[in-house]
Amino acid sequence: MPENRSLPEVRDAVARLCADYPDTYWRDKDRDKAYPGEFVQALTDAGYLAVLIPEEYGGAGLDLAAACAVLEEIQRSGANGAACHAQMYIMASLLRHGSAAQKQKYLPDIAAGALRLQAFGVTEPGSGTDTTRITTRARRDGDEYVISGQKVFISRAEHSDLLLLLVRTTPRDEVDKPTQGMSVLLVDLRDAVGNGLTIRPLATMLNHATTELYFDQLRVPAENLIGEEGQGFGYILDGMNAERILIAAECIGDARWFIERASNYAREREVFGAAIGKNQGIQFPLARSHVQTEAAALMVDKACRMFDAGAVCGAQANMAKLLAADASWAAADMCLQTHGGYGFTVEYDIERKFRETRLYQVAPISTNLILSNIATHVLGLPKSF
Ligand SMILES: Cc1cc2nc3c(=O)[nH]c(=O)nc-3n(C[C@H](O)[C@H](O)[C@H](O)COP(=O)(O)OP(=O)(O)OC[C@H]3O[C@@H](n4cnc5c(N)ncnc54)[C@H](O)[C@@H]3O)c2cc1C
Numbered sequence: 001m002p003e004n005r006s007l008p009e010v011r012d013a014v015a016r017l018c019a020d021y022p023d024t025y026w027r028d029k030d031r032d033k034a035y036p037g038e039f040v041q042a043l044t045d046a047g048y049l050a051v052l053i054p055e056e057y058g059g060a061g062l063d064l065a066a067a068c069a070v071l072e073e074i075q076r077s078g079a080n081g082a083a084c085h086a087q088m089y090i091m092a093s094l095l096r097h098g099s100a101a102q103k104q105k106y107l108p109d110i111a112a113g114a115l116r117l118q119a120f121g122v123t124e125p126g127s128g129t130d131t132t133r134i135t136t137r138a139r140r141d142g143d144e145y146v147i148s149g150q151k152v153f154i155s156r157a158e159h160s161d162l163l164l165l166l167v168r169t170t171p172r173d174e175v176d177k178p179t180q181g182m183s184v185l186l187v188d189l190r191d192a193v194g195n196g197l198t199i200r201p202l203a204t205m206l207n208h209a210t211t212e213l214y215f216d217q218l219r220v221p222a223e224n225l226i227g228e229e230g231q232g233f234g235y236i237l238d239g240m241n242a243e244r245i246l247i248a249a250e251c252i253g254d255a256r257w258f259i260e261r262a263s264n265y266a267r268e269r270e271v272f273g274a275a276i277g278k279n280q281g282i283q284f285p286l287a288r289s290h291v292q293t294e295a296a297a298l299m300v301d302k303a304c305r306m307f308d309a310g311a312v313c314g315a316q317a318n319m320a321k322l323l324a325a326d327a328s329w330a331a332a333d334m335c336l337q338t339h340g341g342y343g344f345t346v347e348y349d350i351e352r353k354f355r356e357t358r359l360y361q362v363a364p365i366s367t368n369l370i371l372s373n374i375a376t377h378v379l380g381l382p383k384s385f
Contacts, residue, residue, distance in 0.1 A: 006069070007065065007066055007069040010066055010069045010070060010073075011069050011072075011073045013046070014048060014069070014070050014073040014074060014077075015073050015076070015077060017042055017043065017046055017048075018073065018074060018077035018078075018079050019077070020042070021036070021038075021039045021042075021077075021079055022078075023078055023349045025039070026078060026079060026080060026349070026352065027346060027347070027349060027352065029207055030206075030207045030352050031346070033203075033207050034207070035083060035156075035158070035159050035209050036079075036080070036083045037159065039079065039083065039084075040083050040084045040159075041113075043070075043074075043084055044084075044113040044116075045113060047059075047060055047111075048070045049084055049087045049088065049113075050110065050111040050113075051066045051067050051070060051088070052064070052066075052067055052088055052091050052092075052095070053091065053095075053107050053110065053111045054095075054107075057103060057104075057107035057108050057111055058107070058108045058111035058112055059107070059111040063308040064242060064245060064246070064304050064307050064308050065301075065304050065305070065308055067088045067242075067246060067249075068245060068246060068248075068249035068300065068304055069249075070088075071085055071088070071246055071249050071250045071253065072249040072250065072252050072253035072256075073253060074250070074253065075250045075251075075252075075253025075254045075257060076253035076254075076256050076257050077253075077257070078257055078349060078353065080207070080356055081250055081253075082155070082208055082250075082356070082359075083156070083159075083209070084118065084156075085246060085247070085250065086117075086118045086119065086120050086155070086156060086160075087110070087116070087117050087118050088242070088246055089120075089239055089242050089243035089246050090117055090118075090119075090120050090164050090239065091110075091117065092238065092239040092242045092243075093164060093184060093226060093235050093236065093238065093239045094106065094107070094117070094164070094186075094226065096235070096238060096239075097184070097226050097227035097235045097238070098226055098227075101223075102186070102223075102224075102226070106162070106186070115161045115162060116159065116160045116161045116162065117160065117161070117162045117164070118155075118156040118159060118160035118162075119154055119155065119156050119157045119160040119162070119163040119164070119189065120154070120155075120163070120164050121151045121154045121157075121163055121164065121165040121166060121187075121213060122134070122151075122166045122236060123151060123152055123153045123154070124136060124149070124150060124151055124152060125150060125152045129365070129366065129369055130385075131166070131182075131233065131236075132172060132178035132179055132182070132233070133172065133178075134149075134166060134167070134168055134182065135149055135168060136148070136149025136150065136151060136165075136166075136167050136168065136215060137149055137167060137168050137169075137171070138167040138168070138169050138183060138185060138220070139169075140169070140222065140229075141219075142222075143221060143222050143223075144219045144220060144221055144222055145167075145169075145185060145219070145220045145221075145222055145224075145225070146217055146218070146219055147165075147167060147185070147187075147196070147215045147217075147218040147219075147220060148215050148216055148217055148218070149167070149215050150212065150213065150214055150215065151165075151212065151213040151215075152202070152212050152213075153202065153210050153211075153212075153363070154210065154211050154212070154213050155208055155209055155210040155211070156209050156210075157189065157199050157209075157211045157213060158199055158201070158209060158211060159209055160189060161188065161189055161190055162186055162187065162188060162189065163186070163187040163189050163192075163213075164184060164185075164186060164187075164226070165184065165185045165186075165187050166182055166183075166184055166232055166233075166236055167182065167183055167184075167185060167232070168181055168182055168183075169181060169182065169183040169229050169230060169232075170230060175230075179233045179234070180230055180233070181230050182230070182231075182232040182233045182236075183225060183226075183229045183230060183231070183232040184225070184226040184227065184232040184235050184236065185220055185224050185225055185226065186224045186226060187218070187220055187224070188220075188224075192218055192220070195218065195219075196215060196216050196217050196218030196219060197213060197214070197215055197216075197218050198213070198214040198216070199211050199212070199213055199214075200212045200213075200214070205355050206352075206355045206356050206358075206359060208359070240317070240364070240365075241303075241307055241313055241314055241317040242307065242317075243364055244303075244317040244318060244320065244321040244364070244365065245300060245303045245304050245307055245313075245317050245320055245321070247321055247324075247325075247360060247364060248296070248299075248300045248303070248317075248320040248321045248323075248324035248325070249300055249304075249324070250360075251296070251321075251324035251325045251327065251328035251357065251360050252293060252296060252297045252300055252324050252327070252328070254328040254331070254332070254353060254356070254357045255289065255292075255293040255296070255324070255327045255328040255330075255331040255357075256293060256331075257353065258289070258328070258331035258332050258334065258335035258350075258353065258357075259286065259289055259290055259293065259331055259334075259335070261335055261339075261348075261349075261350065262286055262289075262331075262334060262335040262338040262339070263277070263286060265338055265339055265342075266282050266283070266286060266338055269340075276338070282338055285334045285337065285338075286334060286338065288330075288334075289327070289330055289331045289334045292326070292327045292330055292331075293327040293328075293331060295323065295327075296320070296323035296324040296326070296327040297324070299316070299319055299320045299323050299324070300320040300323075300324055302316055302320070303316035303317045303319070303320040304320075314373075314377070315373075315374065315377065315378050318365075318370045318373055318374060319370075319374065321360075321365065321370060322367060322370045322371070324360075325357075325360040325361055325367065326367075328357045328360065329357060329358060329360070329361060331357075332350075332353065332354045332357050332358070333354075335350055335353075335354075336350050336351070336354055372384065372385075
């Protein structure tokens with residue numbers, strides 16, 4: 001574990017890279033709903049998307065704290081790490097549950113930037129948050145699985161070579177517990193598209209490259225099964241702590257960006273003959289936002305330390321995600337308000353970041369579901385569902 005967990009060198013280097021992709025770059029991508037491929041390539045070339053891959057496979061072999069530092073700095077610069085963050089959190093399933101042969105086959109190419117592992121397919125229209133109700137089915141047929149079904153909100157599928165896919169290998173009504181009978185398959189999208197997989201872009205209020213996936217008898221080699229058949233739900237849950245902590249770090253980066261932009265504007269904008277930042281009506285929401293963000297950052301750091309130490313950290317990961325997403329959303333609102341009418345104009349970038357950070361109240365897990373988890377698992381209250 002690095003001694004200085006704030007990792008100033010990593011942060012400085014990421015910030016320098018991000019400086020080559022200024023506000024105008026992100027504004028144009030947002031307007032055109034275009035994928036920031038150049039930015040993702042630059043991060044890949046610099047090795048930042050391979051920080052979690054062990055050195056023996058060509059990665060940096062660092063811990064989650066380093067991955068958090070990378071993503072936080074990306075957001076802090078005004079960029080949108082959602083274009084590439086999945087490679088970090090999907091990795092956990094492959095690293096922890098992939099076979100030696102699978103790791104050898106994929107990890108060196110991912111680390112070298114020759115393969116993109118950016119798509120993660122869990123959500124379905126009929127299941128929503130209740131993942132055990134997924135119905136996308138994979139039937140074993142000799143050396144292959146044959147997949148049929150539908151996924152929704154699968155981001156970056158058009159910009160990834162591999163998809164980590166959760167499927168049902170045994171229907172829900174044929175297993176003892178609903179969490180049984182699901183499996184994880186690694187789908188090579190380069191072979192799949194046009195041969196049983198159709199990808200349809202899904203327009204949303206933010207530039208997120210999200211899609212719908214339609215599987216119609218897609219054949220995937222059985223050797224692409226991750227871990228054991230039927231145990232996939234556990235593997236996905238395992239990866240979710242990393243995902244929550246990484247997204248929380250992104251939210252901290254967003255919040256700090258909003259606070260900096262709001263502070264700068266409050267110092268410069270003069271109304272009634274004085275800087276608006278002189279008014280406590282402007283100062284106090286800014287100060288409150290800073291306090292809220294620093295407190296959330298402590299929780300993110302705690303969850304991350306526990307994760308890196310191998311401790312059970314589901315509750316802490318959830319709390320970090322909730323607090324950080326609330327801090328970034330409050331900072332976004334404060335920043336928009338501080339900018340008055342100009343906050344709504346595209347050229348200030350506030351409205352873009354406002355839309356982007358709003359997502360984290362809903363995805364990858366909604367605030368309600370986190371509260372429900374804390375209420376039942378930490379406080380011992382009865383389950384409502
Ligand atoms: C831009 C974007 C990108 C995404 N990317 C991906 C991706 O790459 N891969 C992927 O698999 N998924 C992805 N998702 C899906 C995302 O994880 C889901 O949208 C999210 O988990 C919520 O599921 P849902 O939309 O079906 O909402 P629902 O489950 O239908 O919930 C709707 C609302 O009801 C609330 N609710 C539901 N049940 C309860 C309850 N028991 N108690 C209280 N409140 C409840 C929820 O909190 C939510 O606010 C993405 C979503 C978006 C919008």
